Amino acid sequence: MAFQGSCHCGAVKFSVDADLPKQAMSCNCSICRRKGTLMAFFPAAKVKLEGEDALKGYQFNKHRLTHWFCKTCGIHPFGGGIGPDGTEMRAINLRCVPEADLDALSIQKFDGASV
Numbered sequence: 001m002a003f004q005g006s007c008h009c010g011a012v013k014f015s016v017d018a019d020l021p022k023q024a025m026s027c028n029c030s031i032c033r034r035k036g037t038l039m040a041f042f043p044a045a046k047v048k049l050e051g052e053d054a055l056k057g058y059q060f061n062k063h064r065l066t067h068w069f070c071k072t073c074g075i076h077p078f079g080g081g082i083g084p085d086g087t088e089m090r091a092i093n094l095r096c097v098p099e100a101d102l103d104a105l106s107i108q109k110f111d112g113a114s115v
C-alpha cells in the first residue's frame with residue numbers, strides 16, 4: 001500500500017510505492033539535529049513527486065546528499081542521494097506523512113556526527 005506526504009503548505013506532495021515503515025532513522029549530524037527529521041529510505045523510482053518546482057536543494061560538506069525543502073514553507077519533506085550500490089535513493093521525512101504514527105515508530109539512532 002502506497003503512502004503519501006507533503007510539505008506544510010502543500011506545494012510539494014509525494015507518494016511512496018511501499019508500505020508505511022515501522023522504523024525510522026534519527027541522525028545526530030549537523031543538519032539532521034537541526035531539522036529533527038525521522039527518515040525512512042526508498043529507491044527514488046518508488047517515490048512520485050508533485051510540485052518539484054517548489055523545491056530548493058541544499059548541499060554541504062561532500063555534496064553527496066541533497067536536502068530538499070519547500071521554498072514557500074521551509075519544510076524538508078525528503079533528501080536524496082546515491083546509495084552504496086549506486087541506486088538513487090530518497091530519505092523520506094516521516095514527519096511529513098500524516099498517517100504515520102510517530103510515537104509507534106521504532107527509532108534507529110545513527111551517529112552521523114561521527115561519520
Ligand SMILES: [Zn+2]
Nearest residue numbers: 007009070073
Ligand atoms: Zn511548502
